[in-house]
Amino acid sequence: MVRWFKITKNQYIGFFALGLAFFVLQQLPYMLMPLLRLDINPLMEMQDKSALLNIAEKTFGVSCIVVMVFLVRGDAKWFSIGSTKDKILFGSAMLAIAVYFVGWVFYFRGYHGLPFMLCTLAAMPPVYYALIGLWRKNYVLACLGCVFCMVHIANVWNNFT
Secondary structure: OEEEEEOOOOEEEEEOHHHHHHHHHHHHHHHHHHHOOOOOOHHHHOOOOOHHHHHHHHHHHHHHHHHHHHEEEOOOOOOOOOOHHHHHHHHHHHHHHHHHHHHHHHHHOOOOOHHHHHHHHHOHHHHHHHHHHHHOOOHHHHHHHHHHHHHHHHHHHHHHO
16 A cells, blocks of 8 residues: 555545555456357447436546555555444455355356346445445545435436336
8 A cells, every 4th residue: 555645634535546446346347248148238229318327427436446456554454454433344345245246156147137137236335335344434425325226226316217
């Protein structure tokens, strides 16, 4: 983890390489999608019905990634799950990404039920980011992840109903 310059008492603009790896992990299904021949792909064919929700979704999603990768605490270690709280939060983040991957397995096999997609494909990435934020004591990320979750679910739901 690199700290470039201080912005508050214990927050720095820097670079958290593991944060970039967490983002790449979340993007794996999108990287695999071109290799699969999907007869029906409603997520990629989805038309945005609300420009405002679409802009909000993209803004909060990108903000989560930027904050996860470039906002670092001064006392943070590269990787730490020493305390019980850290283990629970990190484990919960990994559970969220696992649920997300299970959702993609079902999606790739042709299951496109809206409630299932909302719970697994729409909700889990923001929950994953929020939990990483809590684990890393990056409360800006945790808050952004919560707002992103609400906006992301609302946008996907709006586009499919």
